[in-house]
Amino acid sequence: MNKLALSAAVAALALSPVLSQAAHADDTSTATYGANVNPNWQDNFFVAGNLGQTQARTSDLSHNNSVFQNVRFGWRWNGIIGPELGYVYLGRPKADVGNGFGSFSAKPQAxxxxxxxxxNFYQGWFVTAHAGYLRSRTELAYTAxxxxxxxxxxxxxxxxGVGVGYDVTKNVSVGLNYDDYRLQAGNGTSTDxxxxxxxxxxxxxxxxxxxxRF
Structure with missing residues (x-):
């Protein structure tokens, strides 16, 4: 929980200058927020894709690293803040059980x-933050x-999560990101x-x- 709390705190810190500046966002006489800002609300939709690696923070899984994939679609008011919807695939971490006789794996997605x-804090350079709720489906498998x-x-x-990146053009950006997902898996009958x-x-x-952005 500490990792999620830290990410949420950093996200809130990153959002604080955004919210303080948002009240002045209607003044388009100066490029306060970088070249990507468009006051037309219809032009502030975006789609984003992430590819990377996950790390399960648990001692129950001996093979903790796996593939990370994320697709998000959203909108930002004056190019600054707004809602998002997404799908995330968090890989398939595994664990060897029974002295190598069998294996257990979890396949979470949400x-x-x-x-x-x-x-945008300097020309095309920017920071990002996001946070919210997820509904996960986890496939648990035991093989022997x-x-x-x-x-x-x-x-x-x-x-x-938080990130940092650069606006390559008015419509295209690239970035590096860190995200933390607080997942639950299993239930009262999964033990059986x-x-x-x-x-x-x-x-x-x-x-x-x-x-x-389009």
Whole structure:
């Protein structure tokens, strides 16, 4: 939980200058927020994609690193702050069990909804932040010899993240990002199928991103 709290705190810190400047965003006489700002609300939609690596912050999984993929679609008021929707794939971390006789894996993915912000602090350079709620689906699997048991659970969670990047053009940006996902997996009956009950885990994600505004 500390990782998520830290990410949320950093996100809030990053959002604070955005919110303080937002009251003056209607004044388009000066380029306060960088070249990407467009006062026409219809031109502030964006789509962003992330690709990177996850790290499950738990000792229960011996193979903690995996692939991270994220797609988000959203809108920003005056190019600064607004809502977002997304889908995130958090890889498939694994653990060897029974002295290598079997293995256990978790395959979490989630739909997300939250707030996002982008603030140009120097010409084309910017910082970003986002945070919100997620609804995850985790496929748990236990394999031993030729046998395999699978079980899916749906749970709630939270996410938060920050990033830094550069506006390549008025419509295209690239960035580097850190995100933290507070996940829950399993339930009261999953123990009967894969030997794992209800758990909570933080998954950190390090990624590169491309954003297109239209």
């Amino acid at each position: 739909a997300t909804i939250g707030l996002n912000a982008k603030y 010899g030729d046998g395999e048991n699978r079980y899916k659970t749906w749970n709630n969670g939270l996410y938060a 199928y894969v030997g794992v009950g209800h758990t909570r885990t933080n998954i950190a994600a390090y990624s590169a991103s491309v954003e297109y």
